[in-house]
Amino acid sequence: MVALHTGWTGHSPDTLMLHCSLARHEALLPLAQAAGLRAVLPDLLGHGQSPAWDGKGDYQTANLNAILPLVTRPMHVIGHSFGGTIALRLAVERPDLVTRLTLIEPVFFALATGTDAMQAHRATFRAIRSALSSGDPDAAARKFHAAYGIGGWGALKPQVKQAMAAGMPLVLAAAPAIEDDIHDVAARLPQVRVPVTLIRGEICQPIMAEIHETIARVIPQTQSHIIAGAGHMAPLTHPKAVAALL
Structure with a gap:
């Protein structure tokens, strides 16, 4: 590292x-x-x-x-x-x-776990996982950015969007530890x-x-x-x- x-x-x-x-x-x-x-x-x-x-x-x-x-x-x-x-x-x-x-x-x-907020979180990440598993990492990144990013997706530079889309598997790889x-x-x-x-x-x-x-x-x-x-x-x-x- x-x-x-x-x-x-x-x-x-x-x-x-x-x-x-x-x-x-x-x-x-x-x-x-x-x-x-x-x-x-x-x-x-x-x-x-x-x-x-x-x-x-x-x-x-x-x-x-x-x-x-x-x-x-x-x-x-x-x-x-x-x-x-x-x-x-x-x-x-x-x-x-x-x-x-x-x-x-x-x-x-x-x-x-067990809160209404957790249910909302799970719904958000179900949509992210679905987009990624269907072969649309751009959509997955856009949904993730909407919840945890800064500003509008449309204002991001193309290379930033591409980097976020490429990194989405790492976001989901954290699930066993944090969820x-x-x-x-x-x-x-x-x-x-x-x-x-x-x-x-x-x-x-x-x-x-x-x-x-x-x-x-x-x-x-x-x-x-x-x-x-x-x-x-x-x-x-x-x-x-x-x-x-x-």
Whole structure:
């Protein structure tokens, strides 16, 4: 995995920043710079300059294993969206490497099981899976962007649309970990002992509010924040507001 650094000179980084699906490390650079962080920012597998995922085993696990060599000391771990689910799992499985967690709309959908929001989420992703399985990755990407992207699909550059369509299999590959919780992370969340900061956009998917409420309920040392006027991509659209909470 490729590791890229920003915001520090002459000192080891003390922060790990994990981006969302269909993005790359540059997506978190504005936040790192606004907060003045000494951070290491890897590209997830199949993203940016990192190698493609080989399709073996579980996608979240593959990313966790690729990231671990970068965590050379206990760090503040900041994760956005799918990156937030990796951050949570790191805190559960390697608590010795995490001093603090900041989770920006972590898409750990399993935490909303049994809610109306989960039913709406499943309907959205059924349509995405159907489009992809029928050989229409563009339609799958368009539906995913409508729920979790920035702005209108029509305003995106053709190369951005193509990249998103190509990356949709990775979005769905995350399902066993984040929808089915095959690693039993939910049951182990009360073991998290470090401070946790939750950040979500005011204009978020209903399931994100449910996920945040569950995390705040089971991890007592959690502080929750809402960024006014922001959506799922708050680190990109409102980096200064997010940085102020760090």
